[in-house]
Amino acid sequence: MDLTGQIANFHFNHILLNAAGVKCQTTAELDQVLASPYSGSVVTKSATPMVRPGNPSPRYYQLPEELGSINSMGLPNEGFAYYLDYVLNKQTDKPVFFSVAGLTKDDNLAMLMELEQSDFNGLVELNLSCPNVPGKPQTAYDFEATRAILTEVFAFFTKPLGVKLPPYFDMVHFDMIAAVLNDFPLAFVNTINSIGNGLAIDPHTDTVVIKPKGGFGGLGGSLVKATALANVRALRERLNESIKIIGTGGVTSGRDVYDLVLCGADLVEVGTQLMVEDTPVFERLEGELANELDKKNYQSLAEIRGKLQTIA
Numbered sequence: 524m525d526l527t528g529q530i531a532n533f534h535f536n537h538i539l540l541n542a543a544g545v546k547c548q549t550t551a552e553l554d555q556v557l558a559s560p561y562s563g564s565v566v567t568k569s570a571t572p573m574v575r576p577g578n579p580s581p582r583y584y585q586l587p588e589e590l591g592s593i594n595s596m597g598l599p600n601e602g603f604a605y606y607l608d609y610v611l612n613k614q615t616d617k618p619v620f621f622s623v624a625g626l627t628k629d630d631n632l633a634m635l636m637e638l639e640q641s642d643f644n645g646l647v648e649l650n651l652s653c654p655n656v657p658g659k660p661q662t663a664y665d666f667e668a669t670r671a672i673l674t675e676v677f678a679f680f681t682k683p684l685g686v687k688l689p690p691y692f693d694m695v696h697f698d699m700i701a702a703v704l705n706d707f708p709l710a711f712v713n714t715i716n717s718i719g720n721g722l723a724i725d726p727h728t729d730t731v732v733i734k735p736k737g738g739f740g741g742l743g744g745s746l747v748k749a750t751a752l753a754n755v756r757a758l759r760e761r762l763n764e765s766i767k768i769i770g771t772g773g774v775t776s777g778r779d780v781y782d783l784v785l786c787g788a789d790l791v792e793v794g795t796q797l798m799v800e801d802t803p804v805f806e807r808l809e810g811e812l813a814n815e816l817d818k819k820n821y822q823s824l825a826e827i828r829g830k831l832q833t834i835a
């Protein structure tokens with residue numbers, strides 16, 4: 524059975540990997556994800572130029588009844604140089620994703636310039652969920668700002684680059700972001716990032732469950748699946764075929780992986796469920812995915828990729 528994927532010139536023997544932010548802050552975590560026989564790759568925690576401790580804890584919380592998670596980590600990471608050193612020296616046959624999330628456009632441009640001039644030969648993911656300028660929405664919700672930064676990036680960047688997008692909830696927004704992205708030679712789009720600024724309450728104490736931002740945080744896990752499916756499907760329908768799609772959000776079973784591939788995903792990332800089960804989740808999910816394909820006598824993911832049926 525062929526459970527592989529392709530982005531640019533990179534072939535992935537398995538389509539599952541971690542979502543940026545989960546199991547990818549330290550070299551030990553990155554090694555563990557890569558060492559899993561059932562992961563196809565690994566993505567680093569989104570890097571800023573300097574080390575960041577991130578927000579005060581509690582900053583991550585697992586919601587009850589396996590509904591999902593809420594987080595306001597605040598971009599804790601070991602700093603750009605740490606991850607560049609890792610990807611340059613790590614021996615692996617698997618393609619590696621390097622995620623960057625500068626808090627300013629100049630930070631992003633500086634990190635991308637260093638990656639461009641380095642010997643890194645993997646894929647780069649620009650996290651557009653980062654704030655643009657104070658008082659304005661995150662970059663990906665500011666279509667002109669998105670066009671502006673991609674214009675500056677592609678003036679010098681020649682390696683395979685993709686963008687990590689927050690979810691959109693309006694059909695016109697799908698049209699608008701696709702119109703921007705189709706103007707650039709992107710290798711991929713990764714959708715979705717967490718659903719921004721959710722709120723969860725501890726019923727025993729009538730208190731929010733995370734400390735930063737008065738309890739507001741990004742939502743992940745099963746409760747975001749329908750939004751993830753919609754964003755993968757909407758962007759697959761709108762983006763040039765040359766722009767591949769990484770489907771992220773709401774994956775807790777092989778059926779969820781299957782559904783994202785049906786919507787058009789070339790690779791699939793696991794966040795909240797990887798926090799729950801650790802790296803054995805990759806083997807479980809791939810086994811369940813194979814069973815889903817078997818049920819319908821499919822031999823490869825290529826037979827179902829993008830083949831979601833509508834009702835005539």
Ligand SMILES: CC(C)(C)CCc1c(C(=O)O)[nH]c(=O)[nH]c1=O
Nearest residue numbers: 595596597598652653654717741
């Ligand atoms: C939300 C930002 C802190 C601007 C970027 C990092 C990030 C975080 C984070 O580090 O809080 N959490 C997410 O769910 N998605 C993200 O992209």
